[in-house]
Amino acid sequence: MTTINLRDYYPFYTSDYFIDVPDEVAELFKEFDRKEAAYHLRTYRHKAYYSLDRNDGIEHEALFVSLSPYELYERKISMQELYAAISSLPDKQAKRIYAHFILGISKVDIARAEGVNEKVVRIAIERGLRNMEKYLKNFM
Template sequence: MKKINLRELYRDVYTTDFFVDVTEEVMETIRAAERAEAAYERKMYRYKAQYSLDCENGIENAVLLKPQTPEIVLEEKQFQEQVYAAVMRLPEKQAKRIYETRFLAVGKTDISPPISESI
């Protein structure tokens, strides 16, 4: 049995030294993971493989756009139906104004009537 310090492995969790006895198999697994991580960092440094999300090759889409599950699609559809029903309950002029400002983006920055300049 080997003793390892969990503070060295989990710096954010353990603030003080905490020693644990582990088997040789666990110790070898930890060492293999450390070697693999060190090799990965060397490879990134050697080949200058720091990627930016602005590089336009699809990396940002893989990170930002998650595939939609059927539950999410159903929730979005129900939400759109609720919004549509709420807008249809409004008076015609108010519904038209909301439709123009929110859905068509007409006058989105300024929805108030213009101030007359005759002052």
């Protein structure tokens, strides 16, 4: 167990607040501090305060900040809710919405693959989105 001061990590603590945490958690905090310092150093060295637009990866490396564990968890929960909403739809609507929005297949290509008119696919997707909206409103 390692003792850390929460005031060092959370700005809303106005006084010292010491807490014992497992060594793995303390190491994660140290790793985050090192990555944050490396990010600031990269932006300073490469003067990456503006777009470089060279597509050689410098801009991405200098400007990309990794997501926090909370943001990753929130994204995971959102995706689970989304997939639950899709699975609550009728089979054809679910397949068409998944193909169009997740796989990126155009409505025309979906219609051609299924041997139906494009309007049928478009209407099914619109109805499916409305049903998903109702499901998510009730879910939340």
